[in-house]
Amino acid sequence: MTDHKADRPRHTGRRAPGGPGYLRDDRSGRAPRAGRPPSDPARQAAYEAIAAVHRDDAYANIVLSDILRGLGLSGRDAAFATELTYGTLRALGTLDLIVADAAGRDVARIDPPARDALRLGAYQLLHTRVPAHAAVNQTVDLVRSVAPGAAGFANAVMRTISETPFDEWLTRLAPAYDEDPVGNLSVLHNHPQWIIRAFAEALGGDLDDTARLLIEDNQAPIVHLCARPGRAEAVELADEVDGQPGAFSPYSVYLNGGSPRELSAIHQGRAHVQDEGSQLVAAALVAAPIEGTDNRWLDLCAGPGGKAGLLGSIAALRGAEVTAVEVAEHRARLVEHATEGMPVTVLPMDGRSVGRDPDLPEESFDRVLVDAPCTGLGSLRRRPEARWRRQPSDLPALTKLQRELLVAALRAVRPGGLVAYVTCSPHLVETQVTVTEGARRSGVEADFVDARTLLPPGMPKLGPGPTVQLWPHRHGTDAMFLAVLRRTA
Numbered sequence: 026m027t028d029h030k031a032d033r034p035r036h037t038g039r040r041a042p043g044g045p046g047y048l049r050d051d052r053s054g055r056a057p058r059a060g061r062p063p064s065d066p067a068r069q070a071a072y073e074a075i076a077a078v079h080r081d082d083a084y085a086n087i088v089l090s091d092i093l094r095g096l097g098l099s100g101r102d103a104a105f106a107t108e109l110t111y112g113t114l115r116a117l118g119t120l121d122l123i124v125a126d127a128a129g130r131d132v133a134r135i136d137p138p139a140r141d142a143l144r145l146g147a148y149q150l151l152h153t154r155v156p157a158h159a160a161v162n163q164t165v166d167l168v169r170s171v172a173p174g175a176a177g178f179a180n181a182v183m184r185t186i187s188e189t190p191f192d193e194w195l196t197r198l199a200p201a202y203d204e205d206p207v208g209n210l211s212v213l214h215n216h217p218q219w220i221i222r223a224f225a226e227a228l229g230g231d232l233d234d235t236a237r238l239l240i241e242d243n244q245a246p247i248v249h250l251c252a253r254p255g256r257a258e259a260v261e262l263a264d265e266v267d268g269q270p271g272a273f274s275p276y277s278v279y280l281n282g283g284s285p286r287e288l289s290a291i292h293q294g295r296a297h298v299q300d301e302g303s304q305l306v307a308a309a310l311v312a313a314p315i316e317g318t319d320n321r322w323l324d325l326c327a328g329p330g331g332k333a334g335l336l337g338s339i340a341a342l343r344g345a346e347v348t349a350v351e352v353a354e355h356r357a358r359l360v361e362h363a364t365e366g367m368p369v370t371v372l373p374m375d376g377r378s379v380g381r382d383p384d385l386p387e388e389s390f391d392r393v394l395v396d397a398p399c400t401g402l403g404s405l406r407r408r409p410e411a412r413w414r415r416q417p418s419d420l421p422a423l424t425k426l427q428r429e430l431l432v433a434a435l436r437a438v439r440p441g442g443l444v445a446y447v448t449c450s451p452h453l454v455e456t457q458v459t460v461t462e463g464a465r466r467s468g469v470e471a472d473f474v475d476a477r478t479l480l481p482p483g484m485p486k487l488g489p490g491p492t493v494q495l496w497p498h499r500h501g502t503d504a505m506f507l508a509v510l511r512r513t514a
């Protein structure tokens with residue numbers, strides 16, 4: 026195993042800044058070439074993960090764990106590779122501005138393998154305490170192995186970047202806050218401008234508060250566990266895993282570190298990994314009292330099964346049954362796995378036909394969860410590449426699907442029953458607009474229930490209701506949105 030002691034990064038405490046956008050590339054799958062050994066294994070792993078994200082649209086967490094396993098990396102090397110991969114992907118926008126400035130050309134005009142190696146090198150120079158000479162030499166070695174003709178160019182670019190401290194790069198490249206506040210925040214806090222505007226709108230136009238959110242989005246999130254009701258108690262689970270009971274959800278436990286995969290509570294089905302905000306919105310659906318029958322519950326967008334796992338555990342205690350619908354077959358199988366031993370029936374089908382399907386006719390459920398597919402802008406902390414990959418052009422198709430799923434849910438619930446509409450995005454178009462429009466188009470009469478009353482008492486900063494928007498910088502959760510509707514006729 027390579028010893029990185031000499032050039033191991035120590036966190037500078039600086040947060041990654043942001044910039045212009047995401048550049049997909051069209052290179053064919055080129056890995057470091059044989060011959061001169063490329064860089065060291067941790068940097069090689071990070072390079073391969075970053076290249077796969079840009080070349081293949083891979084998810085960083087999935088591809089990186091495959092690469093680490095393939096290279097046999099663990100411990101400090103794996104941690105270093107993870108820090109480099111996630112840090113580089115998160116900081117991409119501003120790294121690209123800096124690389125372009127140092128190279129004297131737009132990054133779109135740099136050969137993709139050299140471009141990714143330079144991004145990784147710039148990250149080491151500007152965001153870690155890897156000594157400059159090590160960052161430069163390792164990057165040039167890496168470029169020599171993946172884009173041999175560009176080694177001299179990479180050397181010049183890296184040296185130029187290393188001559189200017191990070192703060193000076195920001196001053197040089199960020200527009201003045203007074204003239205262009207969103208442009209400034211984008212470079213300083215490393216988010217695309219359209220996402221900052223969407224956050225600011227959802228936060229009532231408060232740019233100071235928006236900046237607090239952006240800073241929080243750049244922190245590595247704590248892993249939350251859900252202690253499954255009837256199978257585990259949060260306090261005991263916290264002791265068992267050396268964690269802490271969560272602040273709000275009665276089921277949540279915050280892990281202090283380590284991999285949740287190793288925990289026997291997970292293997293034994295007593296707990297699952299789930300953001301506390303997701304626990305809260307799923308539990309809210311079953312917290313509201315209803316009159317009449319209360320044993321037919323529906324999870325309309327169930328994959329991969331986090332909320333179905335919580336609802337299924339509660340259903341087992343309350344004598345209810347959950348129907349879990351998921352359109353993607355492989356995700357439906359994940360739901361089956363996540364709900365083993367629970368009163369949950371998984372149906373791989375399009376949720377939009379629910380309420381019209383002879384087997385799932387209108388008015389056949391007492392409670393329905395619509396955890397709609399969305400942009401995921403509320404969980405950017407967990408997906409370092411997502412902010413640069415998502416585009417505003419993703420919104421129309423998603424919001425159409427969200428509306429249609431909400432209409433199906435309102436059809437499927439019986440009068441007096443409840444529908445919870447949930448997204449892990451705070452974008453107003455996916456939250457307030459979808460709910461208002463979906464409810465209007467459904468032709469079903471429904472009233473809002475004040476969702477604040479369905480969350481644990483004493484939760485701060487829940488706004489004026491009746492819907493609730495959770496936030497990373499206010500609640501330590503993903504930015505989950507919750508609206509609860511009761512069908513009246």
Ligand SMILES: C[S@@+](CC[C@H](N)C(=O)[O-])C[C@H]1O[C@@H](n2cnc3c(N)ncnc32)[C@H](O)[C@@H]1O
Pocket residue numbers: 303325326327328329330331332333350351352353356374375376377396397398399426
């Ligand atoms: C936000 S995720 C749900 C997360 C899940 N509730 C959990 O807690 O693990 C949205 C899910 O909806 C599924 N989906 C997308 N379109 C759908 C449709 N028309 N009908 C049913 N499921 C759909 C997606 O495949 C995805 O698994």
